[in-house]
Amino acid sequence: MKWKMFNHPLTDTSPQYGNNPPIRVESLSNIQSGAASNTHMIHLHNHSGTHIDAPRHFRDDGLAIADFPEDFWQFEEIFLLDLPKEADALIAADDIEQHHGSIGACELLLIRTGHERYRDSDPDRYRLHNPGITPEAAHLLRTYKQLRAVGIDIISVTPYQNRVLGRMTHQAFFDARYGNEFILIEDLHLAGVEPPDVVLIEPVFKMAIDGSPAIVMAIYTETMRPEDN
Numbered sequence: 001m002k003w004k005m006f007n008h009p010l011t012d013t014s015p016q017y018g019n020n021p022p023i024r025v026e027s028l029s030n031i032q033s034g035a036a037s038n039t040h041m042i043h044l045h046n047h048s049g050t051h052i053d054a055p056r057h058f059r060d061d062g063l064a065i066a067d068f069p070e071d072f073w074q075f076e077e078i079f080l081l082d083l084p085k086e087a088d089a090l091i092a093a094d095d096i097e098q099h100h101g102s103i104g105a106c107e108l109l110l111i112r113t114g115h116e117r118y119r120d121s122d123p124d125r126y127r128l129h130n131p132g133i134t135p136e137a138a139h140l141l142r143t144y145k146q147l148r149a150v151g152i153d154i155i156s157v158t159p160y161q162n163r164v165l166g167r168m169t170h171q172a173f174f175d176a177r178y179g180n181e182f183i184l185i186e187d188l189h190l191a192g193v194e195p196p197d198v199v200l201i202e203p204v205f206k207m208a209i210d211g212s213p214a215i216v217m218a219i220y221t222e223t224m225r226p227e228d229n
Contacts, residue, residue, distance in 0.1 A: 001221055003217055004196070004220070005217060006193065007188065008050050008187060010023070024044075025042055025043075026042075028193045047160070049187055051212070052183050052184070052208055053170070053174075054209075057174065062210075073201045075149065078108055078110065078195060081099055081102070087131070088163075090133065092134050093140045103141070104187055110151045110190060113152065114153070116154075117191065128160050130155050131154055135171070140168075146181075149182065149184070149185060153191070154187070156187075185201065196219055197219055201214055
C-alpha cells in the first residue's frame, strides 16, 4: 500500500482567495525572553489552503463541518477528470456531460484543470484569475445521486473575476433539493497524481463552522504481481 497527500502544506505564504487575509503567526511566549517554552498563536481564515466547503458556507440551515458523521470522510469510488482550463475560464455543463458514465459511478469527483501550476510560480494569477465552475455544471453534478464530494485544483469554484456567478455556483452545489451531505474540496494538489483507490479527508477543525482546512490522504493499493500468487 502506498499513500500520497493531496493537500498543500499550510504555511504563512499559502495563497488566499481574493482579499482574504494571509495566515499570521504570533509569538505568545519565547524562551529567549525568559519564558519556560516557545508557543505561538496562529491566525487564519477558515478557507485557507486546501480546505472543505460545507453546506453551511452558503446556507444558514446547511450542515456544518461538525455535523458530518465520521464515516462520511472516507471515499472509495473516485474518478479523476482532466479538464484543462486557462485563467478565468469556466467549467460548463457540456464538460461534465461528456463523462456521464464515469461521474455517475463515483462518490468523489476530482477535477484537474492544471491551474495549480501557477500556485507557487505566480500566486497572484493563481488566486485572482482562477478558473471556475458554472451554476449549470454545479446543478448537473448534484443530480448524480452517488456523488458526495467534488474536489478541484483551484483556489475556489468561484472565479475571482466573476464572483456573482461564483456565488450562484456555490448555492447550486449546496441547494437543499439535492440533500445535505455534500462537500467541496478546493485548492487540492492534483498535479502529476494517478487516480487513487481510497481518499481519506480529515477536517482540521471539526467545529460548527462552514468550512475548514483539511488533510487529504490518497491511498493506493498495490497490485499483486503474478509471481506472488
